[in-house]
Amino acid sequence: MQEELGVEPSIGRLLYVNTYIENGWKQPVEFFFEILNPRDYLTLGANRTHAHELASIEWVSPADDVHILPEGFAKDFKSGNLFSDTVRYLTT
Secondary structure: OHHHHOOOOOEEEEEEEEEEEEOOEEEEEEEEEEEOOHHHHOOOOOOOOOHHHOOOOOOOOOOOOOOOOOHHHHHHHHHOOOOOOOOEEEEO
């Protein structure tokens, strides 16, 4: 995140662990963490050494009609239930 957006994240709780399964083979694992300094991302930093790796950056609200993956994360985002005291495990 720091290379692409130029902002150092302040990392909070682990929220989700997602494992992709394709053709019966498990693929890399994703970890979703709470970011404690979200306002810092409203203005992107000047030191964006890997900004060329991003196609676009979009800030969305739960009311927006956008497709978000993984589906379990999207469902919780749209219902306002992202944060809990339990790490949720997803398989897609």
